[in-house]
């Protein structure tokens with residue numbers, strides 16, 4: 001079984017919004033692999049965050065010191081999906097994920113994101129079943145398992161997500177495709193290893209990283225837990 005290299009994707013939802021560009025550069029310097037960009041619409045979720053104009057403004061900051069592009073990983077918690085997804089593709093997103101229950105025509109949304117030149121992911125809430133993958137696993141690049149209810153940073157990890165990660169990994173393996181398996185919510189240095197052992201390869205962490213003064217220390221602790 002081929003499990004790709006682990007990726008750490010800090011969620012800037014917990015960053016200092018008054019200094020977002022600087023926060024993106026600092027967390028990349030601290031070792032972030034992707035920038036996770038949580039889009040909330042006060043409709044699909046009970047909170048409001050930022051939109052495509054902020055993504056566009058941050059795009060030039062999402063690179064390493066030697067100029068390598070760092071992927072912007074957009075997590076859409078919005079309904080409807082398609083128009084905003086297009087706007088994020090234009091704003092420089094690399095990966096765009098959405099919740100299938102937020103789209104009336106899920107397959108169409110997947111195709112629209114791909115034809116806009118982005119990788120596409122499907123996101124599963126804590127009580128959502130993976131059944132839609134029966135019909136879409138051959139089309140997608142990423143599966144995101146929510147280990148909190150979407151809408152807020154700083155919540156506790158929901159343990160049943162581990163079982164769902166195992167099931168998603170089994171589906172990826174059976175598909176034979178190269179699909180990333182991402183987990184989002186309540187991830188910290190002391191539980192990241194359990195999430196990886198269940199089969200995840202990409203880890204979103206907001207409050208655990210931005211809630212500490214030294215981002216590099218937290219990211220290094222996460223990598224050490226993954227390597228041990």
Ligand code: DX5
Pocket residue numbers: 011013014036038075077148149150151152153154155184185186187204205206207208
């Ligand atoms: C929740 C968001 C998460 C959130 C994670 O709706 O999708 O990405 O920022 O935050 P933590 O790591 O603090 O649970």
Ligand code: ZN
Pocket residue numbers: 011036037038075184204
């Ligand atoms: Zn997220």
